[in-house]
Amino acid sequence: MAPPSRRCLLLMGALGVFAFDRFTQGQKNSTLIFTKENTIRNCSCSAEIQDCDYSLANLMCSCKTVLPFAIERTSYNGHLTIWFTDTTALGRLLNFTLVRDLKLSLCSSNTLPTEYLAICGLERLRINSEAKHPSPEQSLLIHSGGDKDSNSKEKPVSLHKDWQTCMYVSFLDMALFNRDSSLKSYSIENIASIANDFPDFSYFKTFPMSSNKSYVVTVIY
Ligand SMILES: *[C@@H]1O[C@H](CO)[C@@H](O)[C@H](O)[C@H]1NC(C)=O
Numbered sequence: 329m330a331p332p333s334r335r336c337l338l339l340m341g342a343l344g345v346f347a348f349d350r351f352t353q354g355q356k357n358s359t360l361i362f363t364k365e366n367t368i369r370n371c372s373c374s375a376e377i378q379d380c381d382y383s384l385a386n387l388m389c390s391c392k393t394v395l396p397f398a399i400e401r402t403s404y405n406g407h408l409t410i411w412f413t414d415t416t417a418l419g420r421l422l423n424f425t426l427v428r429d430l431k432l433s434l435c436s437s438n439t440l441p442t443e444y445l446a447i448c449g450l451e452r453l454r455i456n457s458e459a460k461h462p463s464p465e466q467s468l469l470i471h472s473g474g475d476k477d478s479n480s481k482e483k484p485v486s487l488h489k490d491w492q493t494c495m496y497v498s499f500l501d502m503a504l505f506n507r508d509s510s511l512k513s514y515s516i517e518n519i520a521s522i523a524n525d526f527p528d529f530s531y532f533k534t535f536p537m538s539s540n541k542s543y544v545v546t547v548i549y
């Protein structure tokens with residue numbers, strides 16, 4: 329009886345280390361980017377900051393100014409929160425970017441045009457447009473990449489920075505921020521070519537994708 333229980337203890341120890349690892353990972357700072365009057369600030373925050381409270385963010389987080397022309401295509405593996413006031417700045421920051429867990433907060437009462445924002449590998453989306461109309465924060469779970477990938481030969485999307493390798497594409501209609509209604513989405517799997525499968529949606533033709541892969545396309549509106 330002794331050897332199995334020792335093995336059991338070892339296993340429990342290993343699980344403990346694993347759990348601790350997950351715990352400390354959970355404590356990692358999150359990234360907050362906000363745009364305000366032509367200024368872009370990129371912050372690392374250890375605490376959650378009330379949406380659109382710019383001065384509190386400057387006080388509590390470690391922020392640096394990003395020059396608009398210095399924005400580089402990048403990817404975000406953890407939580408990313410963006411406070412924005414117009415689609416131009418948001419598009420410059422996020423269009424064709426890989427983000428898993430995204431929160432978008434509209435911090436102005438601007439009416440946004442119907443324009444799509446393309447995000448790669450999106451798993452969870454939260455939106456807040458409190459500045460426009462008093463409505464609670466909404467969230468949407470798009471897909472849980474981690475679980476699906478265990479029985480798939482495809483590499484998880486996060487390992488690649490390249491947009492070309494993006495298999496899960498989400499298109500967000502920016503006009504959803506104008507509406508009071510709840511977030512809706514639909515996903516279409518096994519799309520070989522976005523441009524050919526959506527002939528009426530000429531907009532998709534502008535997306536730089538290779539045509540020999542199967543995409544999962546999610547439209548959020
Ligand atoms: C913001 O900072 C994070 C890390 O601190 C970096 O990975 C990311 O590329 C930055 N984003 C922009 C738009 O500068």
Ligand SMILES: *[C@@H]1O[C@H](CO)[C@@H](O)[C@H](O)[C@H]1NC(C)=O
Pocket residue numbers: 357372373374375388389390
């Ligand atoms: C985490 O955020 C705090 C401020 O909230 C900052 O002082 C610290 O430098 C950040 N840590 C990292 C690793 O960015």
Ligand SMILES: *[C@@H]1O[C@H](CO)[C@@H](O)[C@H](O)[C@H]1NC(C)=O
Pocket residue numbers: 415416418419420423424443444445446502534535
């Ligand atoms: C994202 O890029 C596409 C293609 O260039 C463009 O048509 C669209 O308006 C952009 N979206 C935003 C929100 O900037």
Ligand SMILES: *[C@@H]1O[C@H](CO)[C@@H](O)[C@H](O)[C@H]1NC(C)=O
Pocket residue numbers: 538539540
């Ligand atoms: C898919 O297309 C890329 C170029 O877009 C090419 O390099 C690659 O060999 C193609 N793969 C297959 C399996 O056809």
